[in-house]
Amino acid sequence: MEILILKADEVKAAMPTGDGIAATKEAMAMYAAKKAVVPLRSNLSAAKGQALFMPGLVEEADALGVKIVSTYPDNPARNLPAVSATMVLLDTETGMVKCLMDGTELTRMRTGxxxxxxxxxxxxxxxxxFLLIGTGGQAMRQLESVLAVRPIDTAYVFNRKLEKAEAFVASAKDELASYGASLVPVSDLDHATGEADIITAVTTAKQPVFDGRKVKAGCHINGVGAYTPQMIELPPEIVVRADKIFVDTVDGVLNEAGDMIKPVNDGLVTREKIANEIGDAVLQKLPGRERDDEITLFKTTGSAVYDVVVAEKIFRFAEEKGIGTYVRV
Structure with missing residues (x-):
């Protein structure tokens, strides 16, 4: 038996951004149509850290696998990452492992x-x-994905420390030059928030990261970073103001996303306003944007359905392009 090994740079090189977005739309539709089997993730606590196992099966996409994420806070002292991830893909016909790929880059790609x-x-x-709030490990793929789907002229990049925003822009200018957007580092959000047609927040903040009152009519917002009940990056004002709210999975968002849970618990919005899955918009069961002045909001906490579908696409592209290394076991 041979297993394809894909390192982080090979995962990134295998699949173009546009194909990743198309694969994600397929996964959205399959999840909404109840064609995906996504058990609850298992969390095992060891003496020095935690290991999470996130399995998923989408037979229609020939996608079967499990993403393993380990969090070991003491690892940096050993020159190892505190958080690491590996995706294990299986053949749906035989159940045999066919690919091991870097799960950190996969997560960045599918989240973007x-x-x-x-x-x-x-x-x-x-x-x-476009306004991008946050310059961490997810930020580059978040920026590229928006540039890939809209004719962005100006992309503001925010970090509270301007030098960090400037360093991010310097690295992004070469990598994303083909999109032709002007990348502008900022440390003051008020002007950029009011000007933005699209806002993506990708932080681990526990307090809102922008003023929801300054968001203009017609804006679209992506809430990407907050993924626990304690994290709140989206202001409650924008959850209230939004004309339409979509989520990747209702169960995930209403159990894990503090910036959605708190407005519901505080009585600012109803659960029903938030309980609209984006896959139903893909399937045209729910309308997306209907007017230019609507404020739309998308909130994601992630799901293994996106990991397995996107990973399967990456595997196929890698095979076609001869990327990666086969190991006989």
Whole structure:
């Protein structure tokens, strides 16, 4: 038996951004149509850390696998990452392992593709100004995915420390030069928030990261970073103001996303306003944007359905392109 090994740079090189967004839309539709089997993730606590196992099966996409994520806070002292991830893909016909790929880069790609797909479905077609809030490990793929689906002229990049925003922009300018957008580092959000046609927040903040009152009519917002009940990056004002809210999975968002849970618990919005899955917009069971002045919002906490479907696509592209190394076992 041979297993294809894909390192982080090979995962990134295998699949173009546009194909990742298309694969994510397929996964959204399959999940909404109840064609995906996604058991609850298992969390095992060891003496020095935690290991999470996130399985998924989408037979229609020939996608079967499990993403393993380990969090070991003491690892940096050993020159090892505190958080690591590996995706294990299996053959749906035989159940044999066929690929091991870097799960960290996969997560960045599929999370970026989620926001890109939602932006493509919900943002105004003539959106020109983008605001990216956060410059961490997810940020580059978040920026690229929006540039891939809308004709962005100006992309503001925010970090509280301007030098970090400037360093991110410097690295992004070469990698994303083909999109032709002007990348502008900022440390003051008020002007950029009011000008933006699209806003993506990708932080681990526990307090809102922008002023929801300053968001203009017609804006689309992606809430990507907050993934626990304690994390809140989206202001409650924008949850209230949004004309339409879509989520990747209702169960995930209403159990894990503090910036959605708190407005419901505080009585600011109803659960029903938030309980709309983006896959139903893909399937046209629910309308997406209907007017230019609507404020639309997409919230994601992630799901193994996106990991397995996107990973399967990456595997196929890698095989076609001769990327990666086969190991006989």
């Amino acid at each position: 593709a989620l926001a890109g797909a939602a932006t493509d479905l919900l943002a105004r077609k003539d959106a020109k100004v």
